[in-house]
Amino acid sequence: MSASTIVSVDNLVKRYGSLTAVDHLTLNIGEGEVFGLLGPNGSGKTTTINCILQLLSYDHGQVELFGRRATPTSYDLKRRVGVVPQEVAVFNELSVRENVDAFCALYVSDRARRRQLVDEAIDFVGIGDFEKFRPSKLSGGLRRRLNIACGIAHKPELIIFDEPTVAVDPQSRNAILEGIQRLNREGATIIYTSHYMEEIEQICTRISIMDAGRTVASGTADELKSMVGTGEKINVGCSVPDEATLEAVRSLSCVRAAAYASGHLLVECLAGDHNLSDILGVLRDRGVSYGRVLSEPPTLNDVFLEITGRELRDEA
Known part of the structure; x- marks a missing residue:
């Protein structure tokens, strides 16, 4: 493993009885990456993350963090990791500041140092005006930002964001994404999961797509696009074509599907250089x-x- 590899997962297998949730998975995440982990429901993303965090035992394989093998008792390694879970996980009986302090105290015992870190985390996510509020008094977007502050206050080198923008307004989503990019610029390596593809494409330097517990594709967004036959979608405003014309369009070697509706010819193409002219x-x-x-x-x-198909997946 390279000295700059922050996460190394080698031949990981996790079974639940007869169900194989993670199936001989191997992945490596380099220092400074924003690594997108994608997959449909039940693909094994959350199980993989929990194995990386040593929250789950696994049947086979090995996980290394920062060049060392990770175990459930590797507390020195765990202190270098921050987690922002999909579900907001804060204490409703504590104020915003008290929440951030409580999570930071899990890693930092010195009170003076912790006070500084809490101040920085609250300022980073922009919730200073609400630090005396209880979480129940905050909007959904502010609770998400509090969740992030709790996960990053101890200045982790590796931060895992699991669907951090679910059910927030566009302004909060933009603030969260900008914050993640800032954390990355300041040196943090990021693992990011989301069902919002535009977010993944916007912020991730490399992407892995999982299905059935395996990596089925990996690369940059441009590399992934070049792996499949999907090309451009062409929309032509035109008069009504007869069926013979539609069939002529469909018979082109570059065309996957073509239909006419509401004054527009809609054509799905394979990758190619002359689709539009054809x-x-x-x-x-x-x-x-x-x-x-x-x-x-x-x-x-x-x-x-x-890559993963268009069938609906069960939540799992």
């Missing part, structure tokens, strides 16, 4: 007048659905 050429040859043309590049969401 489609417009068919329309011109068949006398179909057209106007506005939009071409949308493939998104990470397109890639995710292509």
Whole structure:
């Protein structure tokens, strides 16, 4: 393992009876990365994270943190890790400041040092005006930001964010994402899970897609897009084409699907350099007048659905 590797998971297996939740998973996360961990419900993301944190025993494999093998009693390693869980996990009977202090006290015993760290964490997430409030008096976005302050107050080198923007308003989501990027610029390595593909594409330097407990694809967003046949989506405002014209468009080698609705020809393409000119050429040859043309590049969401399928998954 490279000296700059912060997390190394080697051949990890976790079973629950006959169910294999994590199936010989291997991944490495380098220092300074914002690593996106994606997967449909039940793909093994949360189980993997809990194994990395040594909160779950596992059947096979090894986890290393900061170049050392991690065990349930590796408290010196755990002090270097921060966790922001999906569910807001704070004490309702404590104020905002008292909450941040309580979590920071798990890692920092010196009161003067802890006071400084609590001040910095509260200022970092922008909840200084609410430090005397109880969590029940805060909005959903402010509770999320309190959750983050509790997870980062001890200045961890590795921070795991598990769906930190669920059910928050756009302003809070933007503040959270900017905060995560700032933490990364200040030296923290980030593991980030989310079902919001645009967030993953916006902030992650590398992405791993899990399914059925395995890594099925890994790379940068651009690399993932190049791995599958998904290409651009083309929207052509045009007069009504006859069925023969639609079939001619569908028969193009670059076209995966084509349909006409409400004055627009909608075409899903494979990756290619001449998709638009080929489609417009068919329309011109068949006398179909057209106007506005939009071409949308493939998104990470397109890639995710292509790799993991479009079937609904049970929560697990």
